[in-house]
Amino acid sequence: MARFTLTYFPVQGRAEVIRLMLKDQGADFDEKVVTMEMWKEGTLKASCLFGQLPMFQDGDLTLYQTNAIRRHLARKLGVYGKDQREAALIDMMDEALQDILNKFIKLMFEKDDTGKEGYLKGLPKDFMPFEKTLSSNEGGFLVGNKISLADYALVLLLIHHEVLSPTFLDAFPSLQDYLKRMCARPNLQAYHQSDEFKSRPIVPEKKA
Ligand SMILES: N[C@@H](CCC(=O)N[C@@H](CS)C(=O)NCC(=O)O)C(=O)O
Structure with missing residues (x-):
C-alpha cells in the first residue's frame, strides 16, 4: 500500500494538478475512484470535512481542499x-493561475458554448x-531553476487550453517552448501520453 491515497471522482477536475505533481515526482500513490452513484449514496460525502472531494491521505494525515493538499x-x-523568497513568488504565480483556472472551470460547466468566444478573447x-515571466527567467521555470507547485498548475492549464484552442499558443513563444520542455520530462511525458490521462475527462460529461 502506498503512503499517499487520493480520493476523487473519475475525472481530471480539481485533482489532476495533484496527480501531475505526484506523477512527475515519481511518488507512489493509490487512487480511490468515487462514482456519482457512490457519492449520491451520501455516506462518503457526510464523512468528508467540507462535504467535498478531493480527499488526500498521507499516512494518518487526512487533508481536504485542493490547494492545501x-x-x-x-x-x-x-x-x-x-x-x-522563492516560495512567496511561487504563491503569487499560483494565485494568478488559480484566477485563470476558476474562469476555465466556469466555462467547462456552462451548458452551451455562448461564453467560449469571450473567454478565448481574454486569453x-x-x-x-x-x-513575460518565462521569457525573462533564465532558470526555465516560473520561479528559480527548479520545477515548482506553480509550474504544475501552468502546465496543466496549457495542456487544457491547447485542446480548447489549438492555435492559442502561437502568440506565446516562451510558453510554447516551456510546454514542450515540461512535457518532455520523462515521468510527465509518460503520464501525458498514457491512456490513464487521455481517457479521464476534464469534467463530468454534460447531460443534455
Ligand atoms: N475548495 C474545494 C472545492 C472542492 C469541490 O468543489 N469539489 C467538488 C468536485 S470538484 C465536489 O466535491 N463536488 C461534489 C459535492 O459538492 O457534493 C477544493 O479546492 O478542494
Whole structure:
C-alpha cells in the first residue's frame, strides 16, 4: 500500500494538478475512484470535512481542499522553492493561475458554448504575464531553476487550453517552448501520453 491515497471522482477536475505533481515526482500513490452513484449514496460525502472531494491521505494525515493538499505535497516533495523568497513568488504565480483556472472551470460547466468566444478573447491578457515571466527567467521555470507547485498548475492549464484552442499558443513563444520542455520530462511525458490521462475527462460529461 502506498503512503499517499487520493480520493476523487473519475475525472481530471480539481485533482489532476495533484496527480501531475505526484506523477512527475515519481511518488507512489493509490487512487480511490468515487462514482456519482457512490457519492449520491451520501455516506462518503457526510464523512468528508467540507462535504467535498478531493480527499488526500498521507499516512494518518487526512487533508481536504485542493490547494492545501498541493502545498503540503510541494513542501514534502521539495517543489516549493529553495527559500522563503522563492516560495512567496511561487504563491503569487499560483494565485494568478488559480484566477485563470476558476474562469476555465466556469466555462467547462456552462451548458452551451455562448461564453467560449469571450473567454478565448481574454486569453492573451490572462497568459501574457506568464509569457513575460518565462521569457525573462533564465532558470526555465516560473520561479528559480527548479520545477515548482506553480509550474504544475501552468502546465496543466496549457495542456487544457491547447485542446480548447489549438492555435492559442502561437502568440506565446516562451510558453510554447516551456510546454514542450515540461512535457518532455520523462515521468510527465509518460503520464501525458498514457491512456490513464487521455481517457479521464476534464469534467463530468454534460447531460443534455
Ligand atoms: N475548495 C474545494 C472545492 C472542492 C469541490 O468543489 N469539489 C467538488 C468536485 S470538484 C465536489 O466535491 N463536488 C461534489 C459535492 O459538492 O457534493 C477544493 O479546492 O478542494
